[in-house]
Amino acid sequence: MNITGSCVNGILTLRFAGELDHHFAREALAALTERIDAFLPRVCVLDLRELTFMDSSGIALILRAEREMRTLRGKLILENVPEQPLRVLRAAGLQQMAEIRQ
Amino acid sequence: MKVNNEARVEFPGLSANEGFARSIAACFAAQLDPTLEELGDLKTAVSEAVTNCIVHAYPNEAGRVSLRLRILEGDVLEVRIRDWGTGILDVERAREPLFTTGGEERSGMGFSIMECFMDSLRVRSAPGKGTVVTMRKRISGKAGR
Numbered sequence: 001m002n003i004t005g006s007c008v009n010g011i012l013t014l015r016f017a018g019e020l021d022h023h024f025a026r027e028a029l030a031a032l033t034e035r036i037d038a039f040l041p042r043v044c045v046l047d048l049r050e051l052t053f054m055d056s057s058g059i060a061l062i063l064r065a066e067r068e069m070r071t072l073r074g075k076l077i078l079e080n081v082p083e084q085p086l087r088v089l090r091a092a093g094l095q096q097m098a099e100i101r102q
Numbered sequence: 103m104k105v106n107n108e109a110r111v112e113f114p115g116l117s118a119n120e121g122f123a124r125s126i127a128a129c130f131a132a133q134l135d136p137t138l139e140e141l142g143d144l145k146t147a148v149s150e151a152v153t154n155c156i157v158h159a160y161p162n163e164a165g166r167v168s169l170r171l172r173i174l175e176g177d178v179l180e181v182r183i184r185d186w187g188t189g190i191l192d193v194e195r196a197r198e199p200l201f202t203t204g205g206e207e208r209s210g211m212g213f214s215i216m217e218c219f220m221d222s223l224r225v226r227s228a229p230g231k232g233t234v235v236t237m238r239k240r241i242s243g244k245a246g247r
């Protein structure tokens with residue numbers, strides 16, 4: 001699991017690569033909240049193109065990101081979601097919680 | 103019920119073994135020539151069940167987790183994941199979507215995901231004794247059997 005990010009004009013983009021499970025969840029959560037706290041963005045984009053696996057630990061992470069962005073009156077966008085993570089998002093009914101851009 | 107093949111592996115409940123358990127299950131399933139989607143569903147379900155052992159069954163130690171994989175008649179893959187940890191007081195309730203005793207880091211969707219991605223899910227548990235989760239999925243395979 002690897003997370004890189006950049007913020008341009010209030011749009012924070014975080015790129016997730018690798019497998020997101022409980023083993024990496026704490027690290028991923030720290031990276032996420034740290035970046036949001038540092039930039040206080042208007043929009044947070046999670047680019048999941050290189051996320052090869054995600055389970056319910058990812059659901060908790062996305063819900064947390066959504067909450068964080070709500071406290072900023074901003075919004076969360078999920079981008080380039082691969083098939084397996086998308087099926088997990090759907091199973092959890094999360095496709096309504098965040099905008100998904102493919 | 104005819105069992106055509108079987109494999110077992112045991113490991114301590116360390117989070118590093120979540121990925122290991124997923125890979126083992128996927129490797130074993132390979133002989134049924136599953137589609138990528140079937141493989142993804144299987145790995146997700148295994149990940150959920152094993153994570154539950156690590157997070158809920160053994161909150162303070164890396165207890166023993168057992169994974170048994172079987173191929174049953176009719177290209178049915180069976181996965182059984184067992185722990186000897188805390189157990190579940192009310193299984194009905196635990197299986198409801200969004201129910202969690204895990205707090206912030208959990209979403210309470212694990213059992214729902216297992217149910218959704220596999221054909222059947224059985225949960226047997228006794229407080230103080232442990233939990234056995236059995237899941238089955240028919241693999242239609244790339245040839246679309």
Ligand SMILES: Nc1ncnc2c1ncn2[C@@H]1O[C@H](COP(=O)(O)OP(=O)(O)OP(=O)(O)O)[C@@H](O)[C@H]1O
Binds near residue numbers: 190196203
């Ligand atoms: N192996 C287990 N041992 C003890 N308790 C368990 C076990 N598996 C599940 N539970 C209990 O059942 C509840 C629901 O499990 P489920 O996997 O659906 O959600 P979760 O683990 O809380 O959250 P998520 O899976 O979304 O991260 C857990 O919160 C826990 O209380």
Ligand SMILES: [Mg+2]
Binds near residue numbers: 150154213
């Ligand atoms: Mg769970």
